[in-house]
Amino acid sequence: MASRAQPIGLVRWLGGGAAALVLMLALGTLGAVFLHAEGPGGLGPADWAALRFTLLQATLSAALSVGLAVPLARALARWRFPGRRLLIILMGAPFILPVIVAVLGLLAVFGRGGVLNDVLGRAGFEPVSIYGLPGVLLAHVFFNLPLATRLLLQGWQAIPAERFRLAATLGFSTRDVFRWLEWPMLRAILPGAFMVIFLICLTSFAVVLALGGGPRATTIELAIYQAFRFDFDLSKAAQLATLQFAIGAAVAAVALNFATETAFGPGLDRPVLRFDAARVWLRAVDGAMILAAAIFLLAPLSAVVIAGLGQITTLPAPVWHAAARSVAVALASTAITIALALPLALLVASPGQRRGWHSRVMQPIGYLSLAASPLVIGTGLFIILFPITDPVALALPVTAVVNAVMSLPFALRILTPAIADAEADFGRLANSLGLAGLARLRLLTLPRIRAPLGFAAGLAAALSMGDLGVVALFAPLDGATLPLQLYRLMAAYRMESAAGAALLLLMLSFALFWLFDKGGRFRAHA
Amino acid sequence: MKKISILAAGFLALAATASAETPVLTVYTYDSFVSEWGPGPAVEKAFEKECGCDLQFVGAGDGAALLARLRLEGVHTKADIALGLDTNLTAAAAESGLFAPLPAPRPTLDLPVAWNDPLFQPYDWGYFAFVYDRTKIPTPPTSFRELADSDLKIVIQDPRSSTPGLGLLLWVKKAHGEAAREIWEGLADNIVTVTKGWSEAYGMFLEGEADMVLSYTTSPAYHLIAENDDTKAAAQFTEGHYMQIEVAGKIAGTDQPELADRFLAFMASDRFQEIIPTTNWMYPARLPVSGLPRGFESLIRPDTALLYPPEEAAQIRHKALSEWQAALSR
Incomplete structure (x- = not known):
């Protein structure tokens, strides 16, 4: 019997379990809605118009976010400056904000009464209106540019420093570096990020x-x-949700097929020195790119901070209770995300599986939850749980699990390439040493993926913190999470307290993200 | 080990006696009713003081989500009372067969319209209106046509996802009938955007994104009473204002029919009605002896109350929605 590369038996079980849970939440809930459905169903012209608009905005939003992330991530990858790490973390904040807060922050800068129009007005220009497709794209780029940048940056960091040294020795220009090192990396990363x-x-x-x-x-x-x-036409709701899945599946199939693999080989993990990018004009271009992105992403965030600053000390007690509850849910959710993502990623990225059935079947399952309708998940769960138990009593545990499954795609996107690289670079060495099972996981895989693991955990915690999630559908009376409490404050006209709660939410999400992300990097170069 | 099991047995016994002696009344309602800033906590305290029971609120989104939840649960629902439907939902609610007739003596109500629904009892009501800042708009528009002809920018809510949004849709339809589409076409260039719910729209208005927002005639009372701010006002329209009447009903399959009846009676009492104006920011369905809180006298009083009867509202909304969509999608 050949030596097992991974603790495959256990990983199979855990990975299979994770996949089953995702299938249950994403498709099982849809099935439940279908079975429970009454109503005529059937899609009309308005639905096809909705489909067209959805495809248009999602395609443009993704293309813009990824397109802008390439120069931004490159600038951040080839230029080290004080505060760089902090800036990267700060720029990630839009991604974890509750929608309503982010929209108000964006409008404080780009809205009719925002700072931008204020400045334009003073300079004697006509005011600009962002409402319409431009506003939608602006918001989606605001939310997703940070994620795209982080995913690409991870790709850049996976190119060993030795390759850049070799490139410098060979006298590579920036264009050569792009062609021989950066483009192959982008070919591997861009489709998944898109x-x-x-x-x-x-x-x-x-x-x-x-x-x-x-x-x-x-x-x-x-x-x-x-x-x-x-x-109240559940047949139609389920049909539309199925349509949404079909689009998601089609795009995922194309993107995952389009992605190539990189083969940079192992490095010694030395800090990357970019000899090719040391020229003044390149520095200027990179600097301008970073500055522009920082202003675009941080200005609306500052508006959120400024609005909440005066309120945060006078927040009513229920908001603090909700904050404690949200932190507990976020921590539980993070643990579940990692427990689901690690075996799935190991299974998908294990040697010999990268084009095998695990990869083909398990990988798409991991992303299913992204194409799922949150409303259908919540309703389906309700239909499933109601005959068995009181869904409201389970609201917080259910929220933790659903949030975990919602974070799973991001964790997989982050972990899978890192594990694949670790296997490609050190797998044969580990095989020759007979390193298998848990020992291999402990000595090879986990040390190699510490930083991505910390990033994935941080993202999962922050996403869970900021997500209104299914808790809004089950709404326990004294079990409100912080985002739900924020919405309740707004619904009770208390917009100022809500601004304080938004700032608290932002700070807590950040603290959790920072702790995990930092934890992953702690003594990483020792 | 033994100690623990004795303790556990004690707790179990305690829990058992507690549940045997204290009947539980389960009231399903919308989320903002049960929040710490809504009427829920005060209502619970006041009713429990006199009922010798445990009043449990269960929150579910808004009125439409509440009805959807009841329909999902069907006859197995644990609800004894559903509180928070409005006249746009009561036709569908009645059709579900889940509600029992109201108990006999019906309380007298102070509504601008006659009320004799056999299944649903109102607990508060309000008029939809466009709210503005009077320091910025000295002379607000006095009709939909004037609003459409002005340069004023408004934020409204989507009728497909929001209760006030649906209210506006029916307001325009009731006031203008066949001319509704023309009104919407006129308003198209005034509408900054359409939001998912009331909170987004109201937040955007307060941030200065629009000159007016669709809300209630009672909204300025919040700013006046809670914030000492008298700059907000509602614009009075000559067509009249569409009403929202919020109601509660008794679930037919309740295991606490007497307690449910007592709650419905309590709902019309002063103790309940006094809580409503400054927590739900609506008019009480029956005026308490103490009258309205100070500040409410400054609100506009529409001359004409507009309202579709429930069945008509259910029939007309699809037509009204397609007119709205067609006019605003161009």
Whole structure:
């Protein structure tokens, strides 16, 4: 019997379990809605218009986010400056903000009464209106540029420093470096990053509506909402959700097939020195890129901070209780995300599996939850749980699990390439040493993926913190999470307290993200 | 080990006696009713003081989500009372067959319209209106046509996802009938955007994104009473204002029919009605002896109350929605 590269038996079981859980939450809930459905169903012209608009905005949003992330990530990869790490972490904040907070922050800068129009007005220019497709794209780039940048940056960091040294020895110009080192890396990373962001934008609805300027900006998710609450036509809601899955699956299939693999080989983990990018004009271009992105991403964030600053000390007690509850849910959710993602990623990235059936079947399953309608997941879960138990009593545990499954695609996107690289670079050495099972995981895999693991955990914690999630559908009376409490404050006209709660949410999400991300890097170069 | 099991047995016994002696009344309602800043906590305290029972609120999104949840649960629902539907939902709610007729003596109500629904009892009501800042708009528009002809920018809510959004849709339809589409076409260039819910729209208005926002005539009372800010006002329209009447009903399959009846009676009492104006920021369905809180006298009083009967509202909304979509999608 050949030596096992990984503790395959255990990993198979855990990975299979994780896949089953995702399937249950994403497709099982859809099935439950279908079975429970009454109502005529059937899609009309308005639904096909929604489909067209959804495809248009998701494609453009993903293309813009990824397209802008390439120069930004390159600038951040080849230029080290004090505060760089902090800037990278700070720029990630839009991704974890609750939608309503992010929209108000964006409008404080780009809105009709925002800073930008204020400045333009003083300079004697006509005011600009972002409402419509531009507003939708602006918001989606605001949300997703940081994620795209982090995913690409990880790709850059996976190119060993030795390759850049060799390139410098060979007298490579920036263009040569791009052609021989950066482009192959981008070919491997870009399709996956595009897919993830496309899927995020696919189910977006509150942002699209608020900045889209009217019913032209109707997405499939809004049509699902309408079918559910305006018509109570569950057949139609389920049909629309199926359509949404089909689009997600088609895009995922194309993207995952398009992605090539990199073969940079192992390095010694030395800090990367970019001899090719040391020229003054390149520095200027990179600097301008970083500055522009920082202003674009941090200005709306500053608006959120400024609005909440005066309020945070006077927040009512229920907000603090909700904050504690949210932190607990986020920590549980993070543990579940990692427990699901690690075996799945090991299974997908294990040697001999990269083009095998595990990869072909398991990888798409991992991304399923991104194309799922949150409303359908919540409703389906309710239909499944109601005959068995009281769904409201389970609201917080269910929220933790659903949030974990929602973070899973990001964790997989981050972990899978890192594990694949570790295997490609050191797998044969480990094999020759007979390193297998848990020992291999402990001595080879985990040390090699510490930083990505920390990043994945941090992202999962922050996403769970900021997500309204299914808790809103089950709404326990004294079990509100912080995002739900924020919405409740707004619904009670208390917009100022809500601004304070938003700042608290931002700070807690950040603290969690920073702790995990930092933990992953702690003594990483020792 | 033994100690623990004795303790556990004690707790179990305690829990058992508690549940045997204290009947539980389960009231399903919308989320903002049960929040710490809504009427829920005060109502719970007041009713428990006199009922010798445990009043449990269960929150579910908004009124439409509440009805959807009841329909999902069907006859197995644990709810004894559903509180928070409005007249746009009561036709569908009645059709579900989940509700029992109201108990006999019906309380007298102070509504601008007659009320004799056999299944649902109102607990508060309000008028939809466009709210503005009077320091910025000295002379607000007095009709939809004037609003459409002005340069004023408004934020509204989507009728497909929001209760006030649906209210506006029916307001325009009721006031203008066949001319509704023309009104929407006129308003198209005034509408900055359409939001998922009330909170987004109101937040955007307060941030200065629009001159007016669709809300209630009672909204300025919040700013006046809670914030000492008298700059917000509602614009009075000559067509009249569409009403929202919020109601509660008794679930037919309740295991606490007497307690449910007592709650419905309590709902019309002063103790309940006094809580409503400054927590739900709506008018009480029956005026308490103490009257309205100070500040409410400054609100506009529409001359005409507009309202579709429930069945008509259910029938007309699809037509009204397609007119709205067609006019605003161009």
